[in-house]
Amino acid sequence: MKNIIKTKWFVFGTYLLLVMATLLIGFVLLQNNRTLKNVITSFFEVAENRSFDYRQTLKIAHKQPVPNKDIVFLAIDDASLEMLWDKYGEWPIPRNVYADMINHIESQKPQAVIFDLMFIKSMRTTGEADNALINAMNSYDNIYTGMTFDNQPTDVRLPVELPERLKLNLVNNSDVKIKYSYTNCRPILKELINGKVNIGSTNAQRNSDGIIRAFSPIINYKEDYYPLLSFGAASKYVSSEVKNFTIDKDRNLLVGDTRIPLTKDGEAILNWYGKSGTHTVYPMFKLVKEMEANVHSLDFKDKVIIIGTSAMSLQDNKSVPVQEGVYPGAEVHATFFNNVLDNNFIKQTSTGVNMLILLGVVAIVGLIVMYSASTVFSVLSTILFMIAYLLVSYYLMSGANLWIPVVLPTIAIMIAFALSYLAKYLIKSRDFEYQYKLATVDGLTELYNHRYFQDALRNQIETSRRYGQPFSLIIIDIDFFKKFNDTYGHQAGDAVLKQVAQTLKKNSRTTDFVCRYGGEEMSIILPNTANQEAVNNANRLCKAIAERPFQLNATETGNVTISLGVSTFPDNAQTAQELIEYADKGLYYAKEHGRNQVGKVE
Secondary structure, three states: OHHHHHHHHHHHHHHHHHHHHHHHHHHHHHHHOHHHHHHHHHHHHHHHHHHHHHHHHHHHHOOOOOOOOOEEEEEEOHHHHHHHHHHHOOOOOOHHHHHHHHHHHHOOOOOEEEEOOOOOOOOOOOHHHHHHHHHHHOOOOOEEEEEEEEOOOOOOOOOOOOOHHHOEEEEEOOOOOOOOEEOEEEOOOHHHHOOOOEEEEOOOOOOOOOOOOEEOOEEEEOOEEEEEHHHHHHHHHHOOOOOEEEEOOOOEEEEOOEEEEOOOOOOEEOOOOOOOOOOEEEEHHHHHHHHHHOOOOOOOOOOEEEEEEOOHHHOOEEEOOOOOOEEEHHHHHHHHHHHHHHOOOEEEOOHHHHHHHHHHHHHHHHHHHHOOOOHHHHHHHHHHHHHHHHHHHHHHHHHHOEEOOOHHHHHHHHHHHHHHHHHHHHHHOOOHHHHHHHHHEOOOOOOEOHHHHHHHHHHHHHHHHHHOOOEEEEEEEEOOHHHHHHHHOHHHHHHHHHHHHHHHHHOOOOOOEEEEEEOOEEEEEEOOOOHHHHHHHHHHHHHHHHHOOEEOOOOOEEOOOEEEEEEEEOOOOOOHHHHHHHHHHHHHHHHHOOOOOEEOOO
16 A cells, blocks of 8 residues: 555656646746747737636626616717717717707716717817817816827827826835826817816727727826826716825725726726626717707716717727627726726736646646546546636636636646646556547547548448448548638637538538548548438538638638548549549649539549
8 A cells, every 4th residue: 555655646746847847848948939938928818818708708698797877878879970960960060069968967967977089179160169168068077088198209299298187196006017108199179188177098908809808097198197087087986085096015006995906017907797788878869859858858867977989980899808899988988987886896816826826726637647546537537627617717707806817727737637647657658548549639620630541541441342332532621721821820720720620520420530631631531422422421511611600710700611522432443542642633623623612533
């Protein structure tokens, strides 16, 4: 018994050494290859962001969290835009109309009126219209409007000096570095800048994949701090007495009793509430009709009204990580405001905690494999552990607003499983089942690989000769695959290969052998199948691929076609090489005659 225990701990120690050696080698390679480091870092960033999107989607499917009904989105939607255009004959509409809207809404005493619109100097509006807007906005304490910051060179636009009243007093006691720093801005009407109206940034910060998952509540302009539009409004809503803001040592931005967790770049990760329109939405044309009738049918009392555009032609829609994938910019601000009210932002675990998680999952997988008597048990146990970890990650986000990493720990679990079996193989040489799978299945497409294909083809020839039964071979090539890779990138190419492979498997019999022949070529061995039946199957596969939309990334789809060649034993050939050559001739015929078809041999 003691010898068995010593052996197990020796295996476990060897496994840990392998893990440490792998990590060390990987670290050295990354440090010496900046391109590889950037590619891997980008991959993990995109993949982890996708896992965040999926968890948010699951959370929303379970109807949590619930949006605050006191937040109203007054939307210039497609119907409102058409009505306003017909009524006023122009877009943007005269600014005195907004002044009338402000006075009408303020008569119901709302908490705040936030314009996700920029009122810049315009040659199309009259001075009277501008003055009406300026007077209306400066008449109330609860009006907010936006402006954008940028880095335009000074020979294009001179930077504007903003008044002290717009600046934030910030004390930073953490390692947070405000990522978004600007040297210029696109100013709005100077009477608004120097007046009474509250002004905030409307700059939207996107991840590398173009999706907004976080907002920076504070931006840096010319070495001073200014608020995000919705943050400035929300902070006054939470505590009107707040004048100074602090980021504590734990990266929390303190607003009264509210703590907004920040990333090291100064971003607040948004907790989403559902598809667009989850918050209360009033189309603006209803407000205009209400004003014409001098009635108050829309409820604005004690509400926070965020005014912005949702019409597609006005191009203020943002890619977001929830169902449908698109929010109007004003609704993103509504989400931020709602998060502040509910103290409901997502907090991401620190690097130190992530390292502890990685070490924990690696150790657990090693122990599972070490104490497993069979391969099946260890595989199932590892899969269950991975599922359990994914469930924990989901419930932590939905219940505690905590984002723990998923992609790296999941990959670590898989790598740890492989390395632990490698350790057992080096010591006991018993991992035959796992090695067989690695030798026969293509890792990307999950089809049989080329080696397995050759063996299966030779075996099928022998079987057919013995029993006097025909069988057929289909060779498949994805059309214009190199051009596709050059256009959309290799990650999209890999996604297409996977989806083509899945479609081929789904539309083949369980007795058929679907293989990856090499590169973008695949093959199918069809036992007990005559030539005409094989041609019919090939045409069906060709149609299935052509009719399916292929997901290239989170937002884009595209069409893919294939060319095919068919050969049958013993009608067309007597050996494996002759079968392949005959099918290849049909494939080349398809390529030369327009692709997206089953070729024939003339």
